[in-house]
Amino acid sequence: MRWKASQFWKNASPNELLSFFLSIEKGEDLRSLANHMLEDHEFCDLVFEYLWLLRSEDATKKFLNDENIKPDLLMKFIYFGYGKQFLLDQFDSNSYFLQIRQLFGSSQSLRILSLGEEMDRDPTLKIHLLSNLDPQTWEAYFDLLEEKNMTMQTLLGIFSNLRENEIRKILLNSHTLYYYLRMMMVSGKQSNEDTTGKEKENRIRLESILTAIHVWETFCQELKEKYDLTKEKSLAPNKRDSYRLSLVLKELVKVQAQDRSDVLVYLKGNGVILDSWEETTVLSALGNYDKVGKYF
Template identity: 50%
Template sequence: MRWKESDFWKHSSPREIINFLEALTHDKGLADWVLHMDEDPAFADMVFEYLWICRSDTKVVEILNSSEFSPMLLLHFIYFGFGKQLSVGNVDAVAYFLQIKDMLTSEQSLRLLALSTEMDQDPTLKIHLLANLDPQTWEAYFEILEQNSQTMQTLLEIFVNLRVNEIRKILLNSPTLYYYLRMMLFSSSLNGVENKIDQIDLKEILESIKVWEMFCQKIATEFSMKKERELSPRERNSQRLSVILRELLQIPAADRVDILIYIKASGALIDEVEESTILSLLQNHDTRGSFI
């Protein structure tokens, strides 16, 4: 097969690679291709060069989330990309893994989390994958913990290696993880268990996010969000955005983007139009002293 030849990868353009990937999935040859990468790490690295360049393409994202793409190979790709980031001076692991989280489905994140040994060696990646689980895959993950004779306490201890601002950023970017972590931390099943983490600090982080949880609940109560979602941006109640805007002005500018992500994920903001409107108004206020 031509794709096994190194010249194919060395001399093909990104567009040609995308066309190849489309044909590969159409012809049901993905399993053989993945198997060859699993067996030949050097070949995999050569392929990853192109997958990394084209990582935002929908076909590449589809393949990375395919059930035929083995978890170990996907882990190899993730670390390959991190090496690329480091080579250009981007050393922020949290920012990188947030990008990875956005690329992967909940199901594919769960498959990676099932690699318990590898995940235990990289708590930062593990937390971001947990942040990508939906309620259904969370239940499946709890079953994995039980099968491996692990406890909720073991899960909480992965936060010991992260700074407070990193934990807060991750939780703001994943309301689902915030919800489950809060549920676990305040669970009676943890009472009397000696913690290796500072539970008080973690509780303080959760309490600081709960303020925004309650704010989003207040928005949902005061405005009919179901009706709002059925309207065009021009027809929606502008007062809702005004309330959100006033609240964001009360916090440091550096925290606003993450808070805004949480507000949107919690349903108080409807779409990218509203998000970009808020960001634009905040920028005007910071640079000009007014919203216009």
């Protein structure tokens, strides 16, 4: 096995490493590598160094999402990257977790979330991993909560440690998480649970944020009813109905400048901003409006 040869890690080129991460056989070979990484911290850091450098590559993502890579090893990698980014100027943990969550699929995110104690120590990471869950894994997560005798109130309580702008940013960047939180908040079971004064305060704050985002959800629904977005997307940008983007600009200009990019992510995630061309056009128009008072 090549990974057991120390000279391989010292001398391999980036392309050789990518090839290794992409081609390593599933089963015993990969499991053996993962176990050795847990046992040998120096070797583990060496592998992490390469994984971090190549984190944008598909081969790296495939490796990190293999079921043979244990959740506690993935947690170590997450904080390895955290340490790297922490040394940079103007480090922001929320922005880091927004980036790191993109390396993990829904199933792997659920496996990391199963590390109860570790997750409880870092609510920001926990929320970002929750935002990775698809409907199927959300159901599995609810089952996990029940197994640990945790209530929905416990889940909602993790937001109490975050600032309002952080919560808003996370939810705008994950409409699936937003949807499930809204579902929890309106459920009869949740409203009947006994809550303390602090829990009620946190719930009111979260409800306020969800209500504000619901305005954008309604806006998206109205655009979908008014326009055939599938047909629009099939057209060249200059053939699309320009009034649709005018409606988007009319609403976005009311939003504070620092929040617009997150709202735009939400609109794109909901399919009313059709592609990168429209996203760039909207951002450019908003920039012009801020400078000279007109879009174009």
